[in-house]
Amino acid sequence: MKPRIGVTGGIGSGKSTVSERFAQLGCAVIDADEIARGLTLPGGAAIAAIQEQFGAHFITHEGALNRAQMREAVFQDPGAKQRLEAILHPLIQRSIFDRYAHACEHSAAKVVIFDIPLLAESQQWSPRLDQVIVVDCEERTQLARVQARSQLSAEAVAAIMAQQASREQRLRKADWVIWNETLSLQALGDEVLGLYNELIAVLPLQH
């Protein structure tokens, strides 16, 4: 089995950028957000259950999840968030481990990166991973990055952040921390390269 490295961070912290850099370095990357999106496209495995649980008005004419409407529902209402997660998280988890098994058999990568936004929110991940990397920055930087790339209001971003683990809770799960506050994108890439070399040195690798 290949080493499993978790990458996590709050909204806008830079975890997708870090995971992309690991992919450039030849790592296999499993992206939980991408899996979640696939499950809620037209014909996705979660659509029927979401329609039954939330109603047909949460499904677009094309048969996909209406993401904006669901975002407004779940980030204002913890009960709705729980109901959505009860549908999606078991499916996401199964898909992650299917992809991991596939990567172990078919990928030349030395390590597998698990890009999991909600790693710190659940007890289940740490025991299933060999190492955890937390991408961290100030909350005001998270807000600025998210607003620079989306139409979300400051209130909408704050509502999402309030539903995520705090920085302290997340940092408690960390074996490695990338402090993505003062780094340029180039320097962030170099930091990931340095970390990759350290991981390769300390982890038992498949040959």
Ligand SMILES: CC(C)(COP(=O)(O)OP(=O)(O)OC[C@H]1O[C@@H](n2cnc3c(N)ncnc32)[C@H](O)[C@@H]1O)[C@@H](O)C(=O)NCCC(=O)NCCS
């Ligand atoms: C609520 C949904 C429809 C909103 O979709 P939308 O395209 O507007 O946002 P997107 O998926 O890009 O997420 C925006 C930010 O919220 C975070 N986020 C997503 N779901 C959650 C959640 N359940 N709890 C806390 N933060 C979350 C993401 O990590 C990201 O930082 C979508 O996020 C969703 O289906 N969430 C449930 C699945 C899930 O838990 N995904 C995250 C881990 S795999």
Ligand SMILES: Nc1ncnc2c1ncn2[C@@H]1O[C@H](COP(=O)(O)OP(=O)(O)OP(=O)(O)O)[C@@H](O)[C@H]1O
């Ligand atoms: N060090 C940095 N310098 C400049 N821009 C950065 C830096 N790190 C990340 N960004 C930018 O901030 C934005 C958010 O980064 P990214 O998408 O990697 O975050 P994320 O943690 O995956 O967010 P989300 O949880 O919302 O998916 C992106 O536009 C990215 O290019």
